[in-house]
Amino acid sequence: MALFVITCTDAPGTVEKRLATRPQHLARLEQLDAEGRVIVAGAMPIDRENPQHGFYGSTLILDFDTREELDAWLAEEPFLKEGIYSHIDVKPFNKALPNGK
Helix, strand or coil: CCEEEEEEEECCCCHHHHHHHHHHHHHHHHHHHHCCCEEEEEEEECCCCCHHHCEEEEEEEEECCCHHHHHHHHHCCHHHHCCCEEEEEEEEECCCCCCCC
């Protein structure tokens, strides 16, 4: 297991495109989750109650065997391909708690 924390920053003015692209984004994450490779994934809204106010971005902790495999997966990320994410930061992550996967 090689965990990575991925912090994605949304480009300004992309909320409508984000909401329209969300089904493709979620489908890819749901596939990873079915494979047991999603530790956590979610959006960072500016206002929890109103998604129309936009998003700071997303945070994910994913399990990939190598950084190269993660990079190949990220290259096909709809939010990145559509210009919703202006920046993605990837760091290795060592999980301490909770116990288990």
